Amino acid sequence: MALPRTQRLTNRADFLRISQQGKTVGDDFFLLRYTPGAVTNNRVAIVISRKAIPLATKRNQLRRIISAWLAEYWCLDTSRPTDLVIGVKAGCAKLKSNQIKISLEQLFRKANLV
Template identity: 30%
Template sequence: MNSTRFPRTARVRARSDFDRIFKHGRRVALPVLALHFQADQAVAPRLGLAVSRKVDPHAVGRNRIKRVLRDAFRHVRDELAPGDYVIVARPGASRCSGEELRTAFHSLLKRAGTRPAPALPLTPAPGTMPAASPSDPLPDPGPG
């Protein structure tokens, strides 16, 4: 999937969908954002945003919050479990920078358990035995 686009099919838009997610979905929250989500294997991950005038009385501020959250969702959409995700901004969100909003969003996803565990590193973890250097002599295989 092309992560640079945010098609209409990736949005929660209908009031009935918002009501269903708020009523039947799970919720995790931070002081600046709350995440309501409902797993649904039939749909690709979709995002809904709720940013009221209580969060910021100015449309410019509300739109900035939505733009940052849409962009953060767009970059992780392929990694998310199928279902609907609704982010509700709280009044403290208007004082957060874009990076702080992204961090809060990723923290919510992690707390909700909607992202798979990170892949294991390809390099082995350091152990208690030092690695052999090329100048070390080879051990004697013994009789055999």
């Protein structure tokens, strides 16, 4: 399930603001950059480089899994609006969907976003 446009980061200025002013948390599979949101809802961008995951089908599959998890667990909580960029690392390609969800949940807890 794709995230609605209102919950996606699309503006270059927002990406720059998050990379310059935001906090960073990471593990072996993901890198989270986040900052308090400028609007009233959570916004997210999922970044997967071609160098990390060469096959487009795998990149798209990872985007769908991550988007579904975000829509189900994170985007509904608007008590603390947050702008978030999720970077996917190369090791993530070997994980199954339930392992991806567990890793994301642990990372969000580490960043105090859940």
